[in-house]
Amino acid sequence: MMNWVFVILTAVGLIVFAVKGDGAGAMAALAAGTGGAVTLALELAGPFMLWSGLFKVAERAGLTEGLSKMMRKPLSLLMPDLGGAAAPVSLNLAANFFGLGNAATPFGIEAVKRLDRGDGRASDSMAMFIALNSSAVELLPTSVIAVRTACGSADPYSVVIPTFLASLAAAFAAIISAKLLGRVFK
Amino acid sequence: MKWASLAVPMLIVAILAYALVKKVNVYKAFLDGVGESVRSLMSLLPCLAAMLTAISVLKGSGALGFFTDLISPAAEKLGVKAPLVPLIALRPFSGSGSLAILKELLTEYGADSPVGREASVIVGSTETVFYTVSVYFGAVGVTKTRQAVPAAIISGLVGTAVGILLA
Structure with missing residues (x-):
């Protein structure tokens, strides 16, 4: 399913860029996507590390049982x-x-x-x-x-x-x- | 509200103190938990990159706009007001994007107008489906996602439809 979602969304977007003749825009959008993933992962990292650490403490103390x-x-x-x-x-x-x-x-x-x-x-x-x-x-x-x-x-x-x-x-x-x-x- | 904001920090103090009493090596447990989360995060990154790239291309090219124009007449026949269509189309892909559209709609039509109320309920009762799906499946490297995506999309459509009816 994700296979199809990924290919269809990307291909449709790139084809529309191509129809408009905007190759530079297409490359910029591609780069913004992967760059955005790094930003998002960093934003997620702080709370993710905090709560995973606390969860492990609670678990070892028997609190989650x-x-x-x-x-x-x-x-x-x-x-x-x-x-x-x-x-x-x-x-x-x-x-x-x-x-x-x-x-x-x-x-x-x-x-x-x-x-x-x-x-x-x-x-x-x-x-x-x-x-x-x-x-x-x-x-x-x-x-x-x-x-x-x-x-x-x-x-x-x-x-x-x-x-x-x-x-x-x-x-x-x-x-x-x-x-x-x-x-x-x- | 001041007391409510203290609930989570106090809960954390309680967990740490209880663990100490239970003779848990709290410091080591915390480090182990954080270590695991860093590994999950690394396996998550490729999936976020793929999904955000697809969404960025789709939005940047204006394809999402064409799609919105295309389905607007049909949506209106179903009782969906035209200004809501771009919001509904973008909602599953971008949380910040749909909040930005919500702000525009509330400014243009008024927060307490029918369009404003319906838009508010739609944003509040639905999730950024493709983001949720890619984060969770990405963390475990599952590529055969089976019924999760269609079920999530159906859920979003039902939330939107019921939201419009009740707003």
């Missing part, structure tokens, strides 16, 4: 081959919910590492987890509220409830389609 035990049952309804990933999955979903995006990504990466079987193929549980992470169930959409406030909204918070309900619908759709499509994509 309790969380795993508590969350294993409900989570395995969604992800049958959860394995040792219950704690990072729960922490990822909780961090997302409370809008701590910086912490959510490291926990999510830890979760997929534990769901991975090293065969280069997504398991049903891994696909479910990633689909769920692509829907944004969040208590307060802080960045949207900030933009609304900056743009002079009379009531910036008035979109919170519709946003929450729409993101619940998105999460629900992610669960259903990941379950059903698992049979189509072998």
Whole structure:
């Protein structure tokens, strides 16, 4: 899938550049992409290192065991081959919910590492987890509220409830389609 | 709000203190965790490079703009207001890009107008799908992503549609 996504997006973009006769623009856009990856990786690195270190401390202190035990049952309804990933999955979903995006990504990466079987193929549980992470169930959409406030909204918070309900619908759709499509994509 | 902002730092103090009481070598555990994260980050970088290159070319060439113009009439028939189409098209690819469009829409149409409210809900209830997918699959080197991408896209479409209905 990513194979196709990558080739189609890149090829379509480059062809449009070619039609416009803008070769220099095409090269600049290509270079901006890879350069942007370095910037983004560096931005991610700080919080990623911090939370991975703290997670390891919490784990060795036995703190994540309790969380795993508590969350294993409900989570395995969604992800049958959860394995040792219950704690990072729960922490990822909780961090997302409370809008701590910086912490959510490291926990999510830890979760997929534990769901991975090293065969280069997504398991049903891994696909479910990633689909769920692509829907944004969040208590307060802080960045949207900030933009609304900056743009002079009379009531910036008035979109919170519709946003929450729409993101619940998105999460629900992610669960259903990941379950059903698992049979189509072998 | 001052107290709320203290919750996470205090939680960290509690974790460190508890680990010390449990006779964990806290310093070593922290270093081990950070070390692992650095390795994940290195395996992540190629996937970020690939995805961001594709997105940069697509946006920079104006292909995304053509696509938006192309689907606008059909989208309007479905009840999606024309100014929202570029936002919906860009949302799965770029978080900062869609916030910039949101700002433009709120300035032009008003934050409390129907377009402004719908745009706010769309941005709040959906994620940067292609970014999420490439980060997580990149970290473990999974290339056979199976149903994850289509399920994520369906989820985004449902979030957008329900968002427009409820806004």
